[in-house]
Amino acid sequence: MSQHCKTLEHDYQIPTVGAAAANIVKYAMGYNFLYTNGMPIRYVGFPFPVAGQPKSVHRQYIEGNDEVSGKPMMTAIMDALTQPPTEEEKYAGPPPEAAPEPRLLNPDTADNLQRLFKEKDWTDYNPIILPTEERVAEMLTGTNRKPDDVIKEITWPGGKRLFTVEKAAVCAVMAGAKKEYLPLILALATQVPFGNSTSSMANMILVNGPIRNELGMNDGGNAMGPHNEVNAVIGRVFTLMSKTAGNLHHGKTTFSSLGSNLQYNNLCIAENEEALPEGWDPFHVQMGFKPSDSVVTVGTGWTYISSVGEVQTAYPAHFLMRDYMRSLSGMRGGTVLMDPTVAALLKDEQGFKTKVMLSEWLADNVEKTVASFWGNGVVSTFFTSMAYQGLEPYAGYLKMPGDKLIKPMTARGIQIIAVGGGIQTTWFVTDFGLGRGVLVDEWR
Amino acid sequence: MKRLFIPASSVLMIFALVTVLHATSVGSEKITVMNPAITSTMVDRVPLTNRLDSLDGKTLYMVDIGWGGPDAAYSVFEEMRAWFSENMPNVKTVLKRKQGPYSADDPELWKEIKEKGDAALIGISG
Numbered sequence: 001m002s003q004h005c006k007t008l009e010h011d012y013q014i015p016t017v018g019a020a021a022a023n024i025v026k027y028a029m030g031y032n033f034l035y036t037n038g039m040p041i042r043y044v045g046f047p048f049p050v051a052g053q054p055k056s057v058h059r060q061y062i063e064g065n066d067e068v069s070g071k072p073m074m075t076a077i078m079d080a081l082t083q084p085p086t087e088e089e090k091y092a093g094p095p096p097e098a099a100p101e102p103r104l105l106n107p108d109t110a111d112n113l114q115r116l117f118k119e120k121d122w123t124d125y126n127p128i129i130l131p132t133e134e135r136v137a138e139m140l141t142g143t144n145r146k147p148d149d150v151i152k153e154i155t156w157p158g159g160k161r162l163f164t165v166e167k168a169a170v171c172a173v174m175a176g177a178k179k180e181y182l183p184l185i186l187a188l189a190t191q192v193p194f195g196n197s198t199s200s201m202a203n204m205i206l207v208n209g210p211i212r213n214e215l216g217m218n219d220g221g222n223a224m225g226p227h228n229e230v231n232a233v234i235g236r237v238f239t240l241m242s243k244t245a246g247n248l249h250h251g252k253t254t255f256s257s258l259g260s261n262l263q264y265n266n267l268c269i270a271e272n273e274e275a276l277p278e279g280w281d282p283f284h285v286q287m288g289f290k291p292s293d294s295v296v297t298v299g300t301g302w303t304y305i306s307s308v309g310e311v312q313t314a315y316p317a318h319f320l321m322r323d324y325m326r327s328l329s330g331m332r333g334g335t336v337l338m339d340p341t342v343a344a345l346l347k348d349e350q351g352f353k354t355k356v357m358l359s360e361w362l363a364d365n366v367e368k369t370v371a372s373f374w375g376n377g378v379v380s381t382f383f384t385s386m387a388y389q390g391l392e393p394y395a396g397y398l399k400m401p402g403d404k405l406i407k408p409m410t411a412r413g414i415q416i417i418a419v420g421g422g423i424q425t426t427w428f429v430t431d432f433g434l435g436r437g438v439l440v441d442e443w444r
Numbered sequence: 445m446k447r448l449f450i451p452a453s454s455v456l457m458i459f460a461l462v463t464v465l466h467a468t469s470v471g472s473e474k475i476t477v478m479n480p481a482i483t484s485t486m487v488d489r490v491p492l493t494n495r496l497d498s499l500d501g502k503t504l505y506m507v508d509i510g511w512g513g514p515d516a517a518y519s520v521f522e523e524m525r526a527w528f529s530e531n532m533p534n535v536k537t538v539l540k541r542k543q544g545p546y547s548a549d550d551p552e553l554w555k556e557i558k559e560k561g562d563a564a565l566i567g568i569s570g
Contacts, residue, residue, distance in 0.1 A: 001511075001566055001569050003547070003549075004507070004542070004550075004566050005564075007554060008564050009492060010490055011554070012555075014493070014554075014557055014561065014562070014563060015493055015494070015495045015496055015564075016563065016564040017564075018565075018567060019566065019568045020568055020569035024569040034486050034487075035484055035485070036487060037490075038486075038487035039489070039491070040491075050512075051512025051516035051517050059523050061523075062524055062527055074531070078499055081499060081563045082495050082498055082499065084495055085492040085494070085495065089492045092489055092490060092491050093489055094486075098486045100483045102479055104476050104478060105477055105479050107475060107476045108474055108475070110475060117480075122481065131477050131478045132477050133477075154482075159485055160484070161484050167482055170478045170479075170480045171480055174480065240480070244481055244482070245482050247484060380513030380516070381511060381513055381516075381545070381546065384510060384513055385544050385545045385546075389544065
C-alpha cells in the first residue's frame with residue numbers, strides 16, 4: 001500500500017492518503033518508512049481489524065476518530081490531502097538517522113549481556129550461549145566458507161542487510177550448535193527470514209540425505225518432540241537467525257495476530273528414509289536431488305491435524321486423510337507426515353505403489369465447497385485478484401454457486417513424508433507447502 | 445617449636461570467603477561478544493508532492509487494494525462515499541478496485557487517476 005501511495009505522489013504528483021488499521025500504520029510510518037519507502041506518506045488509522053467487519057462497524061470507523069491524528073476520520077482525510085507539507089515532509093536526500101551496527105558489542109558482564117540480548121529481542125527468551133569471538137571462530141571451523149562470504153542479501157521486511165557466514169555462525173553459537181552443524185545451518189540461512197504474516201504463519205524444516213545420520217538427527221520415535229539435540233538446535237537457530245538477521249520483531253516488523261508456538265522449533269524434522277517402503281522415494285529425490293545429496297527444505301503453513309490414534313481397517317488411512325484435508329485452507333496442497341508403518345499399510349494394503357500415486361488420489365478426492373474455499377482470508381486475498389484477471393481455475397470458481405464442490409488441491413502441491421519410529425500407525429495432515437530444497441553440501 | 449593451630453571452623457570460613465570473592469569476580473568480569481544484528485540500509489528520503497487548496501469541486505479516487513479479499517473492506521469506501529455525498533456533495537468520488545494482488549502495481553489505474561482525478565485514498569490494509 002505504501003508503495004502505491006509513493007508511486008502516485010512521486011510519479012504522478014497526486015496527493016494521496018493511505019488508509020490502514022492502526023497497527024499496520026505503525027509499521028508503515030516506522031520501519032517501512034525508514035527502510036523501504038522513504039516517503040513520509042500521510043496515513044489515517046482505523047481500529048484493528050478492518051477486514052471482515054460488518055458494514056455497521058465500518059460506519060462507526062468513518063464516524064469515529066483517526067487513530068493517527070486523533071481528529072474525526074473524515075477531517076483527518078481532508079487535512080492529509082490539503083494541509084501543505086512540513087519542512088520534514090519536503091526533505092529529499094540521505095536519511096539523517098542512519099547508524100551502522102558494530103561488529104562487537106560493548107564489553108559487559110555475562111548477566112548484563114544476556115539481559116541485553118533479550119531487550120534487543122535477539123533471542124527466543126530462553127538462555128543463549130554468548131557469542132564470544134573465540135566461540136564464533138571455533139564454530140567457523142565447521143565450514144570452508146570465509147566469514148565474510150555473503151549468504152544472501154535480505155530485503156524483507158525492508159532495508160538491505162548482507163547476511164554473512166560469520167553472522168550465521170554467531171546465531172549458531174547462540175542456539176547451542178556444534179561446529180559440525182554449521183553447513184546445515186548455512187544452507188538453512190539461505191531461507192532466512194522465515195515465513196511470517198498477520199495470519200500467524202509457521203514454518204517447517206525438513207532434512208534429507210546423509211547429513212541426518214552424520215549429525216545424529218532423530219527421524220524415528222519422538223522425532224517431532226523435544227528429544228534430540230540436533231533437531232532442537234537446528235529448529236531454534238532458524239528462529240534466532242530470522243529475528244536477528246531477518247529483523248523480525250513483534251510490534252515493529254511482525255504483527256501476527258495469535259503468533260505460532262511452532263516458531264520455537266519450526267517443525268524441524270528429518271525424513272525416515274531408511275524406513276520408506278520400496279518405491280516410495282525420499283522427498284529430496286522426488287525433487288530431483290540424488291539420494292546421496294544432503295538437502296534442507298523449508299516450507300510455510302499454519303496447521304496440522306493428527307489422526308489421533310492408529311489406523312482402522314474399516315476406514316483406511318487415506319480416507320481419513322482426505323476427510324481432514326478438506327478442512328485445510330485450500331492453498332493448493334499440503335504435506336502429510338506419516339509414521340513409516342502407515343506408509344507400508346498404504347502401499348501393501350491400499351495399492352499406493354509410490355508417493356505420487358497417493359498425492360494424485362488425494363488431489364482427486366479432497367473436495368470442498370466454493371463458499372468454503374473463498375471463505376478463507378488468505379485464499380481470498382491471493383486468488384481473487386487472479387480470478388478478476390480471468391485466470392483459471394479461480395475465475396471459474398468465482399462464477400460458481402457457493403455450494404458447488406470443487407477440488408482445489410493439486411497432486412504436485414501434496415507432499416508425503418515418512419517420519420516416526422513405528423510405534424503406532426499415526427499420521428498428521430498439514431497445510432505446509434514444501435518446494436525444492438537447498439543443497440547442504442555446498443556449505444561444507 | 446610452637447605449632448600453629450587453626451580451628452576447623454576458621455578454615456571453613458576462609459574457604460567460604462575465597463569462594464565468594466571468586467564468584468563475585470567471575471560474575472563481574474566483563475567480556476566482549478559479537479553483535480548478531482546486521483546494519484540495515486535505510487533508503488533515501490523522497491518528499492511529498494504539493495497538496496490541494498481544498499477538495500471542493502475536486503475528484504477523489506478511492507482505491508481498494510483487496511487486502512483480505514474483495515469484500516473485506518470495500519464497505520468502508522462505500523461509507524466514505526456516502527459521507528461525501530451527504531456532507532460535501534461538491535466532491536466527486538470514484539471507487540475503484542486495484543487490479544492484481546494487493547502489492548502489485550497497477551499503472552493503468554494510476555494513469556486514469558492522473559487524467560481524471562485530483563487526489564487519492566488508498567487502502568485498506570488490516
